[in-house]
Amino acid sequence: MPTLTLPAPAKLNLFLHITGRRADGYHLLQTLFVFLDFADEITLTVRGDGAIHRTVGAVDVPEVADLTVRAARLLQEVTACPLGADIQVFKRIPMGGGLGGGSSDAATVLQGLNRLWQCGLSDDELAVLGLRLGADVPVFVHGQAAWAEGVGEQLTPVDLPACWYVVIHPQVHVPTSELFSASDLTRDCPAITLAAFHNGVGANVFQPVVEKRYPEVAEAISWLSQYSNARLTGSGSCLFAPVSSRQEGEIILQSLPDKWCGFVAAGVSISPLQQKLVISPTLYN
Numbered sequence: 402m403p404t405l406t407l408p409a410p411a412k413l414n415l416f417l418h419i420t421g422r423r424a425d426g427y428h429l430l431q432t433l434f435v436f437l438d439f440a441d442e443i444t445l446t447v448r449g450d451g452a453i454h455r456t457v458g459a460v461d462v463p464e465v466a467d468l469t470v471r472a473a474r475l476l477q478e479v480t481a482c483p484l485g486a487d488i489q490v491f492k493r494i495p496m497g498g499g500l501g502g503g504s505s506d507a508a509t510v511l512q513g514l515n516r517l518w519q520c521g522l523s524d525d526e527l528a529v530l531g532l533r534l535g536a537d538v539p540v541f542v543h544g545q546a547a548w549a550e551g552v553g554e555q556l557t558p559v560d561l562p563a564c565w566y567v568v569i570h571p572q573v574h575v576p577t578s579e580l581f582s583a584s585d586l587t588r589d590c591p592a593i594t595l596a597a598f599h600n601g602v603g604a605n606v607f608q609p610v611v612e613k614r615y616p617e618v619a620e621a622i623s624w625l626s627q628y629s630n631a632r633l634t635g636s637g638s639c640l641f642a643p644v645s646s647r648q649e650g651e652i653i654l655q656s657l658p659d660k661w662c663g664f665v666a667a668g669v670s671i672s673p674l675q676q677k678l679v680i681s682p683t684l685y686n
Contacts, residue, residue, distance in 0.1 A: 402447040405517055408440035408673040409509040411500040411666070412540070413566065413634045413641055416603030418590035420550075427552045428581060428588065433598060435546045435561055437568070439666035440673055441494050441506055443469065445513045448485035453477065457489035459496065468507040468534055473514055475530055480520045495662075497574040499635025501541065507534050508541030509674055516678075528554075544675030548595055559595065560670050567629070567650045568641045569663040571621040575611055575637040583610050608633040621661055628653050 415433040422428050444457075453473045455464045464470055469488050476482070488510065494502035511527045514520070522530075524543055531538030536553035547556040580586060587606040597603070611633060612619035618638050625631035629642035644650040650665030657663050671679075 403517055404446045405513050406444045407509050407513050409443050409505040410440040410673045411437040411494045417605045419588045419606050420590050420592050430553050432549050434540050435668045436672040437666040438669055438673055442491040443509045444489040445517055446487040447517050450485055451483055452485040455488045468503045469510045472507040472510040472534055476511055476514055482518045484518050495570040498570050498639035499637050500639050501537050504535045504537035505541045508538050544672035546670040564668040565644045565647055565650055566641045566668055567644055567653050567665055568639055569621050569625055569661055570639050571617045571661050573615050573617045573638040577636040580607055580610055580636045586610050605633045607636045611637045
């Protein structure tokens with residue numbers, strides 16, 4: 402049976418504001434997404450019996466709750482595809498760190514199975530499906546660095562200068578739902594423009610909330626700030642700082658306390674997933 406292996410890249414939120422709330426309770430956001438050349442790996446194998454199974458994945462995430470399985474079943478349902486798939490998820494992106502690993506994995510499954518099953522859906526159609534799985538899934542489907550508004554689904558593609566980042570995981574899990582309900586979360590940021598961001602405007606509204614509740618994160622931000630401007634990504638707990646080169650980032654990591662983990666990655670405007678799909682439109686065996 403045909404098999405396809407694809408990357409599921411991490412992302413950073415270079416800033417994250419909440420500008421209000423919709424009548425249904427969802428928060429309105431402004432953020433800037435950039436992708437990293439650091440990724441999970443997804444291997445998809447077509448099954449002829451219509452069954453969908455995750456044969457490799459995170460042991461602490463039940464198969465039925467895994468976004469990769471949910472993505473596959475949603476695509477199967479919407480397209481009435483009679484085929485199934487075995488899904489292998491090889492994790493590198495820390496879970497629950499604000500790097501978008503689960504959403505990215507789901508987007509890669511949508512893109513991969515759309516090709517393996519020959520469903521013929523466009524990126525826009527896949528993004529609409531992805532939004533049903535999570536607000537961040539559409540940006541991973543499109544695979545272009547983007548200025549995002551609404552609940553995160555209103556995407557304006559942007560080209561960003563190449564940059565290297567040090568990313569630190571303080572080994573703490575921060576539940577996003579807890580933060581969104583926090584009384585001290587700023588929910589009335591004035592809307593800004595991309596030009597304003599490039600002029601130094603913008604912050605992550607979750608950062609002071611997380612630092613107050615999770616001393617380990619506050620300590621890690623303070624440590625990384627010795628070297629560069631450190632900031633939380635998403636709702637955390639991972640944090641990042643720009644550096645001039647991979648070598649500079651690796652030197653910083655040599656001093657990283659043993660209780661944390663980290664990596665250096667390049668920020669890219671076109672995601673590794675889209676790069677592979679564009680360069681090799683016929684990918685599977």
